[in-house]
Amino acid sequence: IIDYNAVARGGIEPPTHGFSVRKQYISLLFYTFLINSIFNLYYNYLELKLVLSSSIYFYLFYKFRWGIWWGK
Numbered sequence: 684i685i686d687y688n689a690v691a692r693g694g695i696e697p698p699t700h701g702f703s704v705r706k707q708y709i710s711l712l713f714y715t716f717l718i719n720s721i722f723n724l725y726y727n728y729l730e731l732k733l734v735l736s737s738s739i740y741f742y743l744f745y746k747f748r749w750g751i752w753w754g755k
Contacts, residue, residue, distance in 0.1 A: 735741050
């Protein structure tokens with residue numbers, strides 16, 4: 684499809700906003716790092732929760748949270 688109106692006006696100018704290769708690669712690196720950091724924080728939280736829940740000190744802390752005589 685040929686836009687003869689645009690041809691008569693002198694042609695369609697190429698887009699100049701948001702199509703920079705440098706900006707695309709920077710945004711790609713930034714968003715991959717952002718998503719990776721989000722997943723890394725989430726799985727680090729899961730692993731930390733697993734390790735702490737398997738610890739005997741935290742088990743005793745949650746068992747005797749309200750004191751040694753009112754435990755459970």
